Amino acid sequence: MMPQNAINQSRRRFCSDILRLWGGLALTGPLLNGCTNQQDSFPKQLNILNWADCLHPDAIPEFERRTGIKVVYDTFASNEALLAKISAGGTRYDIVVPSSYMVKQLIKLDLLYPLDADRLPGRKSLMDRFLHSTFDPGLAHCVPYTWGTTGMAYDKNARFASRPKSWQMFFDGSARHRMTLLDDAREAIGMAAKSLGFSYNTRDLGQLRQSVDRLIAHKADAMCFSSDQVITALASGDAHLSQVFSGDAYQAMRENKNIGYAIPIEGASIWTDNFCILATAPHKDAAYAWIQYMLEPAVAAACANYTRYAIANALALPLIESSLRDDPNLYPPDAVMARLEELAEIGSFVSVYDRLWTELKCA
Amino acid sequence: MDARNENKYGERALILATPAIVWLGVFVLVPLAILLVFSLQGRDDLGRVQYLWHFDNFERFVSGPYLKCLARSVGLASITTISLLVISYIFCLWLAFAARPARRSLLLLAVVLPLWTSSLLRIYAWITILRPTGIIAHLWGAAGMGQDLPPLLYTPFAVWLGMVYNYLPFMILPLYTAIDKVDRRYIEAAFDLGAHPLATVKDVLMPLTRGGIIAGAIMVFIPALGDYVVPDLMGGGKSMYMGNLIQNQFLLVRDWAFGSAVSTILIAIVSVAIYVYMRVDKPKGVIAD
Numbered sequence: 001m002m003p004q005n006a007i008n009q010s011r012r013r014f015c016s017d018i019l020r021l022w023g024g025l026a027l028t029g030p031l032l033n034g035c036t037n038q039q040d041s042f043p044k045q046l047n048i049l050n051w052a053d054c055l056h057p058d059a060i061p062e063f064e065r066r067t068g069i070k071v072v073y074d075t076f077a078s079n080e081a082l083l084a085k086i087s088a089g090g091t092r093y094d095i096v097v098p099s100s101y102m103v104k105q106l107i108k109l110d111l112l113y114p115l116d117a118d119r120l121p122g123r124k125s126l127m128d129r130f131l132h133s134t135f136d137p138g139l140a141h142c143v144p145y146t147w148g149t150t151g152m153a154y155d156k157n158a159r160f161a162s163r164p165k166s167w168q169m170f171f172d173g174s175a176r177h178r179m180t181l182l183d184d185a186r187e188a189i190g191m192a193a194k195s196l197g198f199s200y201n202t203r204d205l206g207q208l209r210q211s212v213d214r215l216i217a218h219k220a221d222a223m224c225f226s227s228d229q230v231i232t233a234l235a236s237g238d239a240h241l242s243q244v245f246s247g248d249a250y251q252a253m254r255e256n257k258n259i260g261y262a263i264p265i266e267g268a269s270i271w272t273d274n275f276c277i278l279a280t281a282p283h284k285d286a287a288y289a290w291i292q293y294m295l296e297p298a299v300a301a302a303c304a305n306y307t308r309y310a311i312a313n314a315l316a317l318p319l320i321e322s323s324l325r326d327d328p329n330l331y332p333p334d335a336v337m338a339r340l341e342e343l344a345e346i347g348s349f350v351s352v353y354d355r356l357w358t359e360l361k362c363a
Numbered sequence: 364m365d366a367r368n369e370n371k372y373g374e375r376a377l378i379l380a381t382p383a384i385v386w387l388g389v390f391v392l393v394p395l396a397i398l399l400v401f402s403l404q405g406r407d408d409l410g411r412v413q414y415l416w417h418f419d420n421f422e423r424f425v426s427g428p429y430l431k432c433l434a435r436s437v438g439l440a441s442i443t444t445i446s447l448l449v450i451s452y453i454f455c456l457w458l459a460f461a462a463r464p465a466r467r468s469l470l471l472l473a474v475v476l477p478l479w480t481s482s483l484l485r486i487y488a489w490i491t492i493l494r495p496t497g498i499i500a501h502l503w504g505a506a507g508m509g510q511d512l513p514p515l516l517y518t519p520f521a522v523w524l525g526m527v528y529n530y531l532p533f534m535i536l537p538l539y540t541a542i543d544k545v546d547r548r549y550i551e552a553a554f555d556l557g558a559h560p561l562a563t564v565k566d567v568l569m570p571l572t573r574g575g576i577i578a579g580a581i582m583v584f585i586p587a588l589g590d591y592v593v594p595d596l597m598g599g600g601k602s603m604y605m606g607n608l609i610q611n612q613f614l615l616v617r618d619w620a621f622g623s624a625v626s627t628i629l630i631a632i633v634s635v636a637i638y639v640y641m642r643v644d645k646p647k648g649v650i651a652d
Contacts, residue, residue, distance in 0.1 A: 078615070080615050080616065080617075081614060081615055083410070083617065084410075084613065084614050084615055084616070084617050085614070087410060087411075087617060088613075088617075105409075108409065109409055177495075177514040177517075178495065183600050185616075219601055220601075222599070222601060223495075223514070223516075223517050223599060224517045224599025224600055224601060225599060225600040225601055226599070226600060236494070236496050237495075237496045238494050238495045238496050347408065348408035350408070350410070351406065351408060351410075351616075351618075354615075354616035354617075354618065355616075357615075357616065358603075358608070358611060358612075358616060359427065359428050361600070361601075361602070361603040361607070361608075361611070362427070362428040362429055362431060362432040362602075362603045362608065363428050363431065
């Protein structure tokens with residue numbers, strides 16, 4: 001637990017970060033003055049369901065201070081868990097943050113509320129390539145927040161035979177009992193598929209069987225399957241080798257200088273996390289206010305500087321710490337981009353993945 | 364008592380029992396019926412329940428790798444129950460017969476005390492102790508034993524330890540109540556007649572505390588069979604137990620039909636186990652009353 005003064009300190013830092021970043025933006029400032037002052041017209045609550053470790057801890061207090069809206073914040077650890085939670089019904093979430101392929105699936109299930117572009121002027125600051133997404137053309141239902149890759153993190157003290165750069169290390173006993181895999185069907189099965197030269201989005205039953213069998217054969221070598229404990233495992237030195245989301249690896253690096261991150265030579269998955277409003281959201285106005293707030297370059301940049309994920313906001317990019325912005329693992333150059341694969345919506349094949357994942361865990 | 368009076372008592376009993384009957388109906392029978400209905404359905408491509416009325420889910424369970432999962436759960440629950448019986452029986456014997464009376468209530472309080480905090484928190488405490496860079500690993504290193512500590516956390520051993528730790532009070536309390544109630548003169552008589560202490564426990568105490576043993580075993584075995592928190596946190600999510608299998612069907616892969624079928628199977632197994640217990644639990648031996 002953080003002592004109170006540390007929290008206060010970090011809060012002060014966040015506010016001063018925002019001030020400093022605003023200062024740097026003095027010229028573009030007036031352009032971006034969104035709807036942050038319409039305090040009285042909002043219902044006073046907002047329920048957010050976000051990825052674990054994907055927000056600056058002071059982003060919510062600052063939003064609450066500005067708008068007077070009370071935020072209830074929950075986290076999830078995989079797209080599938082998010083879907084299961086909201087499709088079961090009975091939840092009161094307003095904002096959810098699905099990744100690329102899950103946005104498409106949620107649209108198919110009629111779970112998302114179509115966004116009114118006029119109420120989100122901040123959307124203009126998004127980079128071009130995010131305006132033309134493959135999973136939601138025209139961004140009718142979502143607003144990209146951060147993006148990243150799923151690669152491998154390693155402990156430089158673990159004395160591997162060679163510098164880790166390939167998914168094969170997860171299958172050759174390099175880090176027996178000290179490696180972690182993501183507790184995520186698409187990522188874990190996709191990684192095994194990629195290590196065999198297949199696609200992350202393969203719909204070939206034979207290839208899938210082979211990939212899952214490879215995971216089953218090496219399951220005992222893994223320390224654990226986890227998506228939300230990876231930062232702790234890496235930072236503490238428990239894990240020597242982890243399949244990990246890029247930002248999480250860099251958050252672990254902040255605590256443990258010996259952590260390295262690599263995008264494996266076989267390729268990796270790339271994804272974008274997006275703010276969406278649920279069709280059943282009870283506080284849609286507050287939800288619009290939140291998205292508009294998170295689109296403010298200073299806020300977006302403060303969050304990205306904290307979470308270490310790459311940003312989709314062009315105006316926020318200059319405010320990103322240069323050590324992050326210039327890191328080819330976080331903002332990969334075109335040559336690396338070419339071997340990244342976006343997790344695609346696979347339609348009815350989801351049930352095949354689900355069943356194989358259950359079998360893998362049962363085996 | 365005349366017929367009129369009896370009828371009046373019957374009415375009153377019915378009125379008094381109504382809340383319990385309504386409670387059982389709404390919170391036990393209706394959910395069970397829903398579970399049973401869902402277990403006969405299917406799942407469409409988007410994960411919604413599809414009304415098919417078939418037995419495919421049960422066929423799937425017996426033909427897939429799921430039986431392995433069931434065997435793992437039954438094994439874990441059995442080993443947990445047996446280890447707890449041994450540990451708790453020894454502890455309760457000592458507590459009832461050897462511990463100073465003034466200390467007894469303090470020690471019993473110490474048994475219950477952990478229940479005052481969240482079990483999740485206590486499991487995380489174990490993680491801190493067992494993890495590769497945890498307390499045991501540090502002590503191991505400090506003792507000069509080198510780097511070769513076998514993995515502790517995320518192993519079947521860790522799951523067993525977590526289960527035994529978590530369910531300890533539920534075994535100790537019924538056992539202690541039963542052992543404490545035993546008339547000391549039976550034990551004195553056994554000793555006077557030259558019985559070995561072990562024979563005294565086996566032939567005198569255990570038959571007399573049969574009720575406590577069965578109550579404790581049921582209170583541990585049944586929740587242990589469906590537990591998913593301890594296996595998940597201490598086992599690292601690598602091996603699924605029945606509890607995890609059911610949880611995943613509802614909270615991850617959205618196959619409510621299969622999840623319901625697995626739950627139905629688990630409930631059936633538990634019911635049969637309890638029924639067998641009740642049939643077997645006929646008083647035996649000369650001194651059982």
